[in-house]
Amino acid sequence: MAKTTSNLNCCIATSNNKYWRKTCIDNINLAIKLHNIKRIVVLEHSNCKAYDTTYNNIRNNEKEYHISNITKCIKMLKRIYPNIIISGFYLDNIQDEKIV
Ligand SMILES: [Zn+2]
Numbered sequence: 001m002a003k004t005t006s007n008l009n010c011c012i013a014t015s016n017n018k019y020w021r022k023t024c025i026d027n028i029n030l031a032i033k034l035h036n037i038k039r040i041v042v043l044e045h046s047n048c049k050a051y052d053t054t055y056n057n058i059r060n061n062e063k064e065y066h067i068s069n070i071t072k073c074i075k076m077l078k079r080i081y082p083n084i085i086i087s088g089f090y091l092d093n094i095q096d097e098k099i100v
Helices: 018-035 049-054 062-080
Strands: 004-008 039-045 085-091
Touching: 039 062, 049 062, 062 085
Parallel strands: 004 039, 039 085
Antiparallel strands: none
């Protein structure tokens, strides 16, 4: 079985909600402890309702926000987990894209 955790929301890198960020990091730490994960996959998706409530009027350039947040998120995670492989994807209705 692949030892991967996924579905991280990149808002952990940019969110002002310290509890949300701590919850995400706690989950990763638990996955490392219980499953000895070797890889983290950050997934962002288009038409995200969380982005609608976090940012205003981004429908025309939503992808740019996702790419920026994926990049920030992975940079932050690599500082915390230097020995884990971390990659990020933007999932879209038309075409998925590997960002990092
Ligand atoms: Zn979403």
